[in-house]
Amino acid sequence: MPELSRAYNIEDLRCLAQRSLPRSVFDFFDGGAEDEATLRANREAFQRVRLMPKVLVDVANVDTKLELFGRVANYPVAISPVGAAGFGRPDADIAIARAAAKFGIPFTLSTAANASIERVAREAGGRLWFQLYPLKDHDFAAKLVERARQAEYEALLVTVDLPVGGKRERDFRNQFTLPFRYTGRNVLDFASRPAWALRLLRHGVPRMENLEGFVPQSEDTATIALWVGKNLDASFDWNRLKALRDTWPRKLLVKGVVRADDAERIAQLGCDGVVVSNHGGRQLDGAIATLDALPAIARAVGSKLTVLIDSGVRRGGDALKACALGAQAVMIGRATLYGASAAGESGALRALEILADELERSMRLCGTRAIAEIGPHLLAGN
Ligand SMILES: Cc1cc2nc3c(=O)[nH]c(=O)nc-3n(C[C@H](O)[C@H](O)[C@H](O)COP(=O)(O)O)c2cc1C
Numbered sequence: 133m134p135e136l137s138r139a140y141n142i143e144d145l146r147c148l149a150q151r152s153l154p155r156s157v158f159d160f161f162d163g164g165a166e167d168e169a170t171l172r173a174n175r176e177a178f179q180r181v182r183l184m185p186k187v188l189v190d191v192a193n194v195d196t197k198l199e200l201f202g203r204v205a206n207y208p209v210a211i212s213p214v215g216a217a218g219f220g221r222p223d224a225d226i227a228i229a230r231a232a233a234k235f236g237i238p239f240t241l242s243t244a245a246n247a248s249i250e251r252v253a254r255e256a257g258g259r260l261w262f263q264l265y266p267l268k269d270h271d272f273a274a275k276l277v278e279r280a281r282q283a284e285y286e287a288l289l290v291t292v293d294l295p296v297g298g299k300r301e302r303d304f305r306n307q308f309t310l311p312f313r314y315t316g317r318n319v320l321d322f323a324s325r326p327a328w329a330l331r332l333l334r335h336g337v338p339r340m341e342n343l344e345g346f347v348p349q350s351e352d353t354a355t356i357a358l359w360v361g362k363n364l365d366a367s368f369d370w371n372r373l374k375a376l377r378d379t380w381p382r383k384l385l386v387k388g389v390v391r392a393d394d395a396e397r398i399a400q401l402g403c404d405g406v407v408v409s410n411h412g413g414r415q416l417d418g419a420i421a422t423l424d425a426l427p428a429i430a431r432a433v434g435s436k437l438t439v440l441i442d443s444g445v446r447r448g449g450d451a452l453k454a455c456a457l458g459a460q461a462v463m464i465g466r467a468t469l470y471g472a473s474a475a476g477e478s479g480a481l482r483a484l485e486i487l488a489d490e491l492e493r494s495m496r497l498c499g500t501r502a503i504a505e506i507g508p509h510l511l512a513g514n
Pocket of ligand 1 (some may be wrong): 160161162212213214215216242243244245263291387409410411412413414442443444445463464465466467
């Protein structure tokens with residue numbers, strides 16, 4: 133795709149995704165809840181940070197590697213779980229996971245992914261984490277966790293900011309439901325992107341491979357998707373998190389936390405990591421921007437837990453800012469999703485190339501040669 137080499141930043145990839153996707157699918161990926169105030173605040177928080185670069189440091193060589201959960205990652209970046217990515221392009225989960233493996237960073241597979249736990253392990257490899265949505269059907273959730281264990285996923289990441297779906301009004305307006313309901317309006321929308329529509333026809337409506345078998349007697353995507361929506365467990369609480377900690381033998385991360393007191397309790401339960409996240413502005417509109425929530429959480433649990441952050445990362449320099457404010461690494465959702473929607477694996481790779489290049493540049497420009505050298509001394513006002 134010639135345009136891909138002319139995508140100089142994540143916003144360019146976002147524009148390419150917008151040109152490739154029907155409006156309803158693009159809006160589902162791109163949008164946030166209600167007035168999208170938190171969606172915007174996430175970006176503004178990163179853009180507000182001002183740096184105090186050091187000069188006259190020999191930065192001919194910089195090293196972006198770090199240790200993350202006892203293993204080397206090539207960058208302080210991991211992929212956040214994104215459900216239904218395959219509606220942007222067939223096998224987008226595999227495309228993004230392969231790109232992550234090539235870059236030597238962890239990939240998180242969503243409960244609501246289109247590719248199964250086992251298929252991603254087989255076809256992509258690399259460092260894999262599995263994201264669990266608490267489901268009312270505890271037995272089924274336990275089966276998913278067991279499958280992730282058997283497939284050698286190194287971490288379980290449980291998402292706790294979705295007791296109920298956020299109110300995403302772009303989806304209402306576009307009559308977007310998962311999977312697609314063919315209304316006159318969305319058939320026109322799909323027809324406006326013939327290459328996308330042809331791929332859909334050729335590959336069929338993406339399945340939700342992890343959840344087949346969840347609904348008795350049904351392999352049908354429509355039935356499964358409806359069932360999942362009704363089966364999110366709003367009663368999931370500290371006791372249930374403790375039970376998960378007691379049974380999952382590997383690294384356990386909790387995603388969707390913005391309060392230091394919650395993070396403290398997560399540390400007391402013996403979890404390994406916390407992801408400061410507001411679900412990319414898709415859940416509670418009015419929730420604090422994650423970068424604004426990060427310092428208090430890093431102060432409270434930084435010595436006990438690995439602190440990760442997502443929501444709004446669009447520049448490699450954002451990773452440097454987050455590390456300066458106390459995170460070990462950032463996670464990204466839409467950046468690689470835009471790339472994969474526009475151009476599959478090469479688009480996801482392009483997103484990571486852009487972020488890696490920007491991070492290395494920012495490190496050199498700040499006079500830092502290693503991730504461990506990034507700290508609060510680089511922040512204006514400190
Ligand atoms: C289309 C889409 C689907 C998502 N699906 C999930 C999911 O299944 N599980 C989950 O924990 N988070 C999900 N998220 C949230 C992401 O994991 C992540 O928190 C968010 O995208 C980070 O913000 P960013 O997109 O600005 O990087 C989804 C986000 C998007 C955009």
